[in-house]
Amino acid sequence: MKIAVADLDFELQIPYAQLEKRTKELAKQISEDYEGRSPIIAGILTGSFLFVADLVKNMEIPVEVTFTKLASYFGGTSSSRKIRDDFDLTIDIKGRHLILVEDIVDTGNTLHYLVDKLRVREPASITVCTLLFKPKAIEVSVEELKYVGFEIENEFVVGYGLDYREQGRSLMGIYRRIG
Ligand code: 5GP
Secondary structure (H helix, E strand, C coil): CEEEECCEEEEEEEEHHHHHHHHHHHHHHHHHHCCCCCCEEEEEECCCHHHHHHHHHCCCCCCEEEEEEEECCCCCCCCCCCCEEEECCCCCCCCCEEEEEEEEECCCHHHHHHHHHHHCCCCCEEEEEEEEECHHHCCCCCCCEEEEEEECCCCCEEECCECECCECCCCCEEEEEEC
16 A cells, blocks of 8 residues: 655555564563663664654563654655764663664664764663664664664665654554655
């Protein structure tokens, strides 16, 4: 089924049932890996807000949840490679286990910037969990990337938190651009 978001057409790629199932698997894996610890889950806004909510709902360990906000697409359909830092983490991460949660890793530039920025605050560890990963688009590898929901082609997607021109975030599924 074809849908329009602003001036572009999209089709369903990953239905919500699959997102939900995979998110539960990731939550279980993270809960096992961090058993006995209480990590900080730091969502990278805006795109990760639904994924963070579904992920923490299914965790079996105590977690703290916080957010930071970065932007890199600025209304287009490809990375500008410029990162705007909108707001910082407010929790002290020194000595804590930090799990950064992304909606999608594309070129890797955003994560690389963020991991470098946070490392100087001396967390005990940093790992990254992303719902989507475009391996063919990667320009800067991010060794902290440990948890990946789905690998996708180098195509522009919206839905489940991801936008095109601030629209499409509430779609309950991942939709890829067609045409
Ligand atoms: P990177 O710095 O890895 O190139 O880009 C990461 C950010 O770019 C993501 O957090 C997301 O905001 C945006 N982005 C990358 N690919 C897509 C995409 O296919 N769709 C949307 N809506 N945003 C994307």
